[in-house]
Amino acid sequence: MSRSGRNPGERLKTGRGRTASSARWLTRQINDPYVRQAKADGYRSRAAYKLAELDDRFAILKGARRVVDLGIAPGGWSQIVRARAPKAQVVGIDLLPTDAIEGVTIFEMDFMAEDAPAALEGALGGPPDLVLSDMAANTVGHKQTDHLRTMGLVEAAAYFAVETLAPGGAFVAKVFAGGTDAELLGLLKRNFKTVKHAKPPASRKGSSEWYVIAQGFKATAAT
Secondary structure: OOOOOOOOOOOOOOOOOOOHHHHHHHHHHHOOHHHHHHHHHOOOOOOHHHHHHHHHHHOOOOOOOEEEEEOOOOOHHHHHHHHHOOOOEEEEEEOOOOOOOOOEEEEEOOOOOOOHHHHHHHHHOOOOOEEEEOOOOOOOOOHHHHHHHHHHHHHHHHHHHHHHOOOOOEEEEEEEOOOOOHHHHHHHHHHEEEEEEEOOOOOOOOOOEEEEEEEEEOOOOOO
């Protein structure tokens, strides 16, 4: 019997009006130890542990003073930032509504909107030393199109980081199988001392997501 009170591997009975795919998703959620742990720890999503595990490995939150959280909803990453860097100023943005988090300024708007970067910078009151992006485009069901749409967001996040980061700052973003494309990888390698890819244990085994971790922003490098 699991901590949730259900047997490991328990299947959820498909109820009236519930599709087979939604039933599979619910079953996976019920049997996911990270989901149960997030509830126990008070985090809003299992994704919080992805950032925690990346921080354990790369120390990305060490000394963080100003942090931007792109794609903040539902707020798990900012919760980790607040827990591990409680003195840091944190600003987040998402199209989706996000419940308030103590110590975090949240904008409910499109990061791709023309005035979004200025709003984020203005709220911080200075250059960020860490830009986080867990953004992913809404899927349309076509694998190649979905990948391109998400990589467009990653590229926009990377340019924002390069244009705003303080010297020595870092950029962390979700990418997918195959990692960062050549053009974006070149941008990061020109502007950061180290660029690595990692898949934290909290990422589901069947997921194609990876994360790119760029550290040591050079500030004077050509974009």
